Amino acid sequence: MYVVQKNHLRLSKADFSVLFRVAHRCKNLYNTTLYTIRMHFNQTGEYISWKELYHLLKAHPNYTDLSSDHAQLTIRKVRQNFSSFFELLKKQKEGSYTEKVGVPRFLPKDGLFQIEFISRQIRREGRFLRLSLGRAKRTLGVGYIYVRVPRNIENRLITGVRIIPKFRSYFEIEFLYEPDIILPELDSSQYLGIDLGLDNFATAVSTRGTAFILEGRGIKSFNRWWNKQKGKLQSTYDKMGLKSGRKMERLQIRRYNTVRNYLSHQVNAVVRHCIEHRIGTLVIGDWGDMKRGLRMRKHVSQSFQQIPFALFRRKLQSKAELHGIEVVMQEESYTSQMCSNCGLIRKSNRVHRGLYRCSNCHMERNADVNGAINILRKVVPEEVFTGFRWNSGDIISPRRLKLVSFRL
Template identity: 35%
Template sequence: EEVKAKEIKQLQVIPKAKAQYFEYRLIYEEEKTRIETEKGTWLSIDLNVDNLAVCGDHSGRSFILDGRKLKSINRWYNREIARLQSIKDKQGIQENTRRTNKLYRDRRNKIHDYFNKAVHWILEYCKANKIELVLVGDGKEWKQESEMGDKNNQNFMQIPFDLFKRKLKAKLELHGINFELVEESHTSKCSFFDGEPVEHHEEYVGTRVKRGLFKTSNGILVNADVNGYLNIARKYFEENGEKGKLKTLKGVESSGVVATPRRIREPFEFQPSLKPLT
């Protein structure tokens, strides 16, 4: 988005990698613009690597913001950085090289760009469907990106999902949409479709039969992340005195849209024709 000069409050110039390059940050004021929402509407989101964000709302509509391209980008940078680090170590060089620092910087920029596009898509979906509440699963022990140059950061770097959550929270709240993190322990193991309580069990009624699929007690196969986002929503509402709220959710059956979410691929260009997602 274009930032007008009169909106800029501060310009920060931050040296990185011992002043090998500089990062510029614009601090500007963005006017809050509340969107029209409807009471009782919600969107639940389960974050993952292959499926960046598996989302479903109060009406049973569901979609996936694909994460495989981001995963591929991250993997390439990790391999290339590891290759250069190996050469550097053999030569006895202690500091990061300019080329390695550039790779760190390019990787970070690509991740920011990918996240910004995904956040914008979710915002546009919320606008189009008048969503008042967004729930995001929280608690996975994702390894976050540390400051560049830290020795621990020379190993494999994971995708910084906490950064995505912060971006999404800021953008949604700027438009008057409520944002809540939901502790997601046991949401992937318990079967939403069997009404299994979201808590630890010695034995679970459902099972993950293979990558990406979850089998309920009666043999129905559903997207495992769909089961996850439904349990995230169920857990939130039960903890807030609305037990049974999701029993009226449309499409919760083996052939319904909940079981077969629509996949949206990067660059995540939102089109009005995507409303409603059925």
């Protein structure tokens, strides 16, 4: 198994200029490839083969301006996008996909595209990687770019590097390597259920009798602050007749980094809890397409829509599986209305945002803990679920974990 580590790439002005030009040439080739594929499809009704596409493009200036490896990887990326497009069309015809499917679009004229390096373009020189630019040296005047290897992967064999432009202001770098993972001893018959929300970003309950809540009010407040700052800047730009500017770019970069840092901390906390308590199965509540087309009050909708729960699920699933933890995505219908003690479903039992009081058995419990237990109920075998005392340990009074501080 290979993993990817992403870092902010710090460069000299000269190196930044070189990578900027290469990324711009990759964008040009991307658009040229996209145009060629679309024209061929419009004229023949068929998807062009790789061999035919290669022979059409190999003499094009946008192809020869790049090394052959960079050029072919860029072309393959366009073909991957088209393959995804046709696959979605197929699912749409079958009725398993209901959203609008759009053909891959051209990148902006002044845009940039990722630069990918494979193993034969990478050479280790001490604590640095030498990345070859190939025949692009003829027009760039530079044949190599040197990047420093992060300390935590200095001893790893790096087999691939991807440089990704962000906001036209900086580059991110991804290192592909094979980690040395020692799988912990886990019990697959022990479960941890997770209920996602806003003020309580994630509420987790396990069959070990443990429970904790990941604080969500910080990221919610940060989003509110970010929207206010963005609105003020956009108003100023509108008066000046501008679409965007440096301040807006810096604001977007700050949000991008803040949100991903927050999600990484939450993911680490969940996986660490599973390893410490030898929990082998993770059950995550899945909303499906609930966000799409959702109608709610403006201030609630803004907070709800802008927190990337799907990204959190993907990151959590990836890290959990890396450590040998099985992940189950479970739809959570009626989990907030059902009593986790007697099974009664009644909406009015949710008396407050944070309190569930059953009108039948008079059980009182934190509403999100109640939801997490009900998510587990859908997956955990009945004999395990009924044999566990759900009124013990941390479940009565779950720990609240605040892992990240926000500076506004």
